[in-house]
Amino acid sequence: MSGEIRKEMNIKPQRHRVTEKSKGTYYNRLKETAFTLCVSVPLWLFLLLGFSAETFAVPDTNSVRITDVTPCSFSVVWMTDIAAQPSVEVYSDSAMTNQITDTVSITPMPAASQGTVQAATNKGIMKVMVSGLSASTNYYVRTVTTDPSNPSNIAYSPLYQVVTASAVVPYNYSSGPAAGFSNDLVPFSVYIRPSDTDATPGLGDLIVLQTDGSPYPVSAFVGEGIAAPEGIADLNNLFGSDGLSRNLIGGERIILMVYRGAGLLALTHYRRVPQNGNMVYVAEPAKGFFADINLDGNVDDQDFALFKSQYGTSADDANYNPDFNFVDDPGGKVDARSFSKFSSEYGKTNVQ
């Protein structure tokens, strides 16, 4: 993980149920998306909101990530400080001499629910999907963040290189007939601060799921296809360094970064891919040994640095991450008791 410690949100203690009906519907829709994405552009709602901003400063651009890279599409996610209008510019070369934005499909805020789009926009959480691309091809992209109240105020990110994946291999044929995977949809419940007064807490937050061995993460809005405060990440859209679909067997480390916007820091959670089961089972990602915070097998300085950055935080703090509260503590404070538990494990190696 990068040095910029973005604190995470954690799974709430209770497990959320995905109903059989909603699960099946969403599962099928995701499968359909995985298969048809390269053929047709989904008719997602595109909502531009005209909010008045109090400042005419150029909007912020931070936490830019390239996500959801498939053979024919990718997305760009980032955060800004106003309810901005997001777009991107796409180039075929790093010198930005050949802009191809008009020859590809640009879909700002790709989500099926208008409520999700509006909630995310209000929090300054931006996502733009670029589709109609060629496989195994270099593209270059930068974000364009426009203040709706003053369209001449436009912020641009640096230019990012994207290499599209080579091929979708959505099923495992190794044992004969095609078989699906039960662990390809990962629901995750984001942390909600006790003082959160939103009617639908967490709605519009963005989950960015990264796994070791995949060049790009996948992303999902909270409340999209599942009730907030959960989001559901589609691991079918994870590709390996070979450009082919990843086949995760379970146990692989995943890093979930939750973009929350609205002045709150992004939270980072380390988890493992749930074990593969049967088709109708959707499992949450698994937590590892508590003191091995970054799940690299050792309780060492890296974990201590992460813990130190959280020490003293309470449940309502903008950077509070419940992953670091190691005691059953209603107040949720990361305090001396948590440190005591952590320090007693310090130095251990090969922990599971």
Ligand SMILES: [Ca+2]
């Ligand atoms: Ca560690």
